[in-house]
Amino acid sequence: MLKEVDEVRQIPGDARRRVFSSEDLDLTVWIDERDGITGFELCYDKETNERAVRWSREEGFLHQKVDDGENRPGRYKSTPILVPDGVFPAQRISRLFQENSRDIDQSFVKFIYRKLLEYPA
Numbered sequence: 001m002l003k004e005v006d007e008v009r010q011i012p013g014d015a016r017r018r019v020f021s022s023e024d025l026d027l028t029v030w031i032d033e034r035d036g037i038t039g040f041e042l043c044y045d046k047e048t049n050e051r052a053v054r055w056s057r058e059e060g061f062l063h064q065k066v067d068d069g070e071n072r073p074g075r076y077k078s079t080p081i082l083v084p085d086g087v088f089p090a091q092r093i094s095r096l097f098q099e100n101s102r103d104i105d106q107s108f109v110k111f112i113y114r115k116l117l118e119y120p121a
Contacts, residue, residue, distance in 0.1 A: 002027060002100050015039070022100050023047070029108055030056070037111050044093050053088055055115050063088040063119070090119040 002020040015030040015038045026043040039056030050066035065085035094116035101109045
């Protein structure tokens with residue numbers, strides 16, 4: 001179940017961030033001064049093959065794979081980065097998100113759930 005992370009570092013000049021985390025999902029939501037969502041990033045399948053779907057008012061959707069920096073034989077782990085990825089399983093992830101978001105602001109849940117289902121096929 002997604003739970004809110006306390007004391008999230010805010011970046012001066014950026015929209016306010018709220019962060020939620022569970023065993024298999026991480027959600028970051030960017031909020032304007034009227035508590036409207038300006039963007040979100042939902043990371044999923046954290047334990048197996050982590051991916052991230054992002055949406056923002058300015059840029060729309062982006063789906064990426066998380067390169068965790070581990071696949072560097074004989075070298076230290078590098079910083080995780082996002083790299084291009086293929087098909088976003090919108091139905092599965094929107095359902096997983098909804099099932100794991102009972103304890104967070106339901107206006108966020110409704111907005112993000114609808115956006116996930118709007119992801120271009």
